[in-house]
Amino acid sequence: MIIEGRELTIGYPDHTVGSGLNVALATGEVLALLGPNGGGKTTLLKTLLGLLKPKAGEVQLGGKPLSAYSIRERARVIAYVPQVHIGTFAFTVETVVLMGRTAHGGLFSRPSAHDREIAYAVLERFGIAALAARPYTMISGGERQLVLLARALAQEPQFIVLDEPTASLDFGNQGKVMNEIRALAKSGHGVLFTTHDPNHALRAADRAYLLREGTRIADGPVATVLNREQLEALYHASVDRLTDRESGAVAFLPG
Amino acid sequence: MKRSALPGFAIAIAVLIAGLLLAFTVGRYPVSLGDLFNVLLAKISGHRADVSPAVESVILQVRGPRVLAAALVGAALAVAGTAFQGLFRNPLVSPDILGASSGAALGAVIGIYFSLGVFAIQGFAFIGGLFAVAAVYVIGSAVRARDPILVLVLTGVVVGALLGAGVGLVKYLADPYNQLPAMTFWLLGSLSAANISDLLPLFGPVALGTAILIALRWRMNVMSLPEEEARALGVATGPLRVAIVAAATLTTSASVATAGIIGWVGLVVPHLSRSLVGPDFARLLPTAAILGGGYLLLIDTLARTMAQVEIPLGILTAAVGTPFFIWLLASMQRNWS
Numbered sequence: 001m002i003i004e005g006r007e008l009t010i011g012y013p014d015h016t017v018g019s020g021l022n023v024a025l026a027t028g029e030v031l032a033l034l035g036p037n038g039g040g041k042t043t044l045l046k047t048l049l050g051l052l053k054p055k056a057g058e059v060q061l062g063g064k065p066l067s068a069y070s071i072r073e074r075a076r077v078i079a080y081v082p083q084v085h086i087g088t089f090a091f092t093v094e095t096v097v098l099m100g101r102t103a104h105g106g107l108f109s110r111p112s113a114h115d116r117e118i119a120y121a122v123l124e125r126f127g128i129a130a131l132a133a134r135p136y137t138m139i140s141g142g143e144r145q146l147v148l149l150a151r152a153l154a155q156e157p158q159f160i161v162l163d164e165p166t167a168s169l170d171f172g173n174q175g176k177v178m179n180e181i182r183a184l185a186k187s188g189h190g191v192l193f194t195t196h197d198p199n200h201a202l203r204a205a206d207r208a209y210l211l212r213e214g215t216r217i218a219d220g221p222v223a224t225v226l227n228r229e230q231l232e233a234l235y236h237a238s239v240d241r242l243t244d245r246e247s248g249a250v251a252f253l254p255g
Numbered sequence: 256m257k258r259s260a261l262p263g264f265a266i267a268i269a270v271l272i273a274g275l276l277l278a279f280t281v282g283r284y285p286v287s288l289g290d291l292f293n294v295l296l297a298k299i300s301g302h303r304a305d306v307s308p309a310v311e312s313v314i315l316q317v318r319g320p321r322v323l324a325a326a327l328v329g330a331a332l333a334v335a336g337t338a339f340q341g342l343f344r345n346p347l348v349s350p351d352i353l354g355a356s357s358g359a360a361l362g363a364v365i366g367i368y369f370s371l372g373v374f375a376i377q378g379f380a381f382i383g384g385l386f387a388v389a390a391v392y393v394i395g396s397a398v399r400a401r402d403p404i405l406v407l408v409l410t411g412v413v414v415g416a417l418l419g420a421g422v423g424l425v426k427y428l429a430d431p432y433n434q435l436p437a438m439t440f441w442l443l444g445s446l447s448a449a450n451i452s453d454l455l456p457l458f459g460p461v462a463l464g465t466a467i468l469i470a471l472r473w474r475m476n477v478m479s480l481p482e483e484e485a486r487a488l489g490v491a492t493g494p495l496r497v498a499i500v501a502a503a504t505l506t507t508s509a510s511v512a513t514a515g516i517i518g519w520v521g522l523v524v525p526h527l528s529r530s531l532v533g534p535d536f537a538r539l540l541p542t543a544a545i546l547g548g549g550y551l552l553l554i555d556t557l558a559r560t561m562a563q564v565e566i567p568l569g570i571l572t573a574a575v576g577t578p579f580f581i582w583l584l585a586s587m588q589r590n591w592s
Contacts, residue, residue: 110473111473
């Protein structure tokens with residue numbers, strides 16, 4: 001299955017953020033969306049999620065216009081992992097993950113035993129089943145990110161879209177989340193995530209899409225797109241490229 | 256695995272039972288528990304009770320309707336407050352946030368100004384509440400903004416201020432000897448005039464609104480997440496918000512039409528209920544309804560008995576609610592972002 005934005009003009013009723021954007025993501029691959037703040041990453045992401053209508057162009061999902069899907073049908077195909085937030089009410093981790101099952105139930109129904117099984121399976125998968133009864137407001141930032149990932153997976157979607165999944169995490173948890181992103185692609189999900197760190201894209205993504213001031217700078221396999229010249233053009237800042245002599249792994253440093 | 260809600264629920268029921276017993280027995284004409292059970296059993300079984308007619312009349316005619324009205328009004332305000340706090344993702348919100356109370360107040364004072372009957376005044380209050388919220392909703396939706404919730408709340412504040420000015424104008428024009436005291440009394444909230452004929456117009460809307468909200472309990476959990484998240488989880492937030500606002504407004508308007516304006520119940524009780532059974536609306540709504548009923552029964556019993564004259568309910572609920580609100584505000588840091 002493929003989700004595809006064609007000739008998208010994105011933005012809000014009062015202003016346009018970007019135009020002429022073509023993005024495609026297939027199941028089983030990871031696409032990283034990179035670019036400076038205000039460049040349109042989040043706007044593009046929300047447009048692909050169907051949370052924002054494109055001002056021109058069309059988003060297609062599985063060969064059908066995304067707008068032809070109902071909100072519920074859409075939620076069974078695409079899941080959204082927002083930036084980690086604390087939340088207003090102290091729902092338990094279990095309840096938060098069960099909310100991922102909402103699109104599979106009726107208007108008046110509560111999660112079934114089957115829904116609970118799925119919720120526990122995804123909690124196990126991320127190694128956080130022990131947190132099930134804890135209030136979501138009382139766990140660490142890294143744990144919250146995993147809970148939101150678990151909730152997305154509980155939707156049983158084909159695609160998972162993450163908004164800066166590593167932004168508020170410590171070093172170790174950033175690595176953990178990137179590994180989980182790779183694992184999601186391996187289990188057949190299409191993953192799209194935004195990040196401020198090109199190294200995260202190098203690590204976790206197959207392809208990268210570089211966006212500046214609403215315009216595409218480059219897109220393609222990370223190995224070809226993520227190089228010093230492109231990154232300097234993307235961020236308007238100088239970039240150093242480091243190579244590990246033993247493994248050949250590459251990393252970039254700003255400044 | 257899951258924290259049991261049973262103890263919290265049991266506490267809410269205990270408060271309701273205590274409220275019922277106190278409301279029936281305490282007062283200028285004390286009634287013993289034995290007489291109370293005698294009369295209630297006799298009423299249920301259809302026999303004649305073995306008590307004096309005066310006691311029977313106090314229980315069935317004088318206190319009975321008032322007790323039921325207090326329980327229903329308390330439940331209605333608590334349920335509406337619970338719904339609005341979830342919908343607006345803010346534990347400091349109360350049922351009159353969208354102008355239901357100020358609309359009802361304007362309706363009622365207009366009714367009193369034109370010297371209408373009790374039913375007409377209640378009807379005006381009910382319609383005033385519904386109209387106010389509908390106006391807030393239409394205006395709020397017409398303003399195209401990125402944060403529809405914030406726009407709705409601000410519109411509620413603005414429309415509420417205008418309606419408040421309207422109430423002030425009617426009071427200014429009113430006859431200071433006949434009408435003004437009635438208006439003031441109504442605006443401060445009271446159940447002293449509650450009688451049998453009030454119960455059906457109160458029960459119907461309250462039961463309907465509460466049933467709708469309880470049916471939507473799981474969706475309401477999801478609705479308490481940020482708007483875009485709820486939509487990404489498959490919830491059509493627009494229509495659902497209309498349904499929740501309509502149901503909560505129905506219960507609020509019905510209770511304001513019966514008892515006048517009683518603040519704070521819809522803020523305090525949902526919060527206490529949340530600390531008893533947690534934030535899941537499946538448990539929270541029934542708990543809030545039961546606790547709200549018990550809470551207002553206790554307050555109303557106090558209002559009847561603590562002084563020579565009856566103290567308006569709104570004054571007592573404010574005296575309890577204000578310190579509670581300040582405490583809540585001070586402890587926010589711990590529990591909410």
